[in-house]
Amino acid sequence: MSSEKEIQEKIATLQILQEEAEALQRRIVEMEILENEYRKTLETLEFFESIENDVEALMNLGGGVFAYVDVKNSKKMLVDIGSGVVVEREVGEAIEFIKKRIKRIEENQEKMTSMLQQILAQVQKIQQEIAAKQQE
Known part of the structure; x- marks a missing residue:
């Protein structure tokens, strides 16, 4: 095989690998964002676990609009367990569920890294191989 052809093949392989690396980097960033979201949720759930009475909270309606709401039962949460299925859980169970999700995300981040x-x-x-071939 000619040296020029080898260089072209290596360049093509290099481009594919660089695209794969960029895709992985984007996915790692997405997972970091998701992990941060879960950590904020965890903090909120832990707050709800610590309070004894009803509590007033702000609910994000979207578009930068919030509403004051009274949380009557801060010990029960609705948890999306996947595929759009939502179940009622005690706040402690919801905390454990979120912790497991965070752990899975961390494990996936390690694999992707x-x-x-x-x-x-x-x-x-x-x-380095391309540079060496070009030196020949």
Whole structure:
């Protein structure tokens, strides 16, 4: 195989790997955003667990509009368990559910970060190979 053809193939492989790396980086950022959202939810649930009486809260209606609402039963929560299925849970159960989701996200982030590091190592290796071929 000619040196020029090898270089072209390596460049094509390099571009594919770079696109995969960018996609993984975007997914990792999305997961960080989701994890932050779950952590805020966890804080709120822990607040509800700590209070004894009814509480007044602000409810986000969207578009920067909020409404004052009275939370009559702060010990029961409606939890989306997936596929749009919502079930009533005690606040402690909701906390455990959210903690499990956070743990899964962290595990997935670790896997994706490891995959990203492997891809970046391949990218670096191919870049070095291309540079060496161009020196010939």
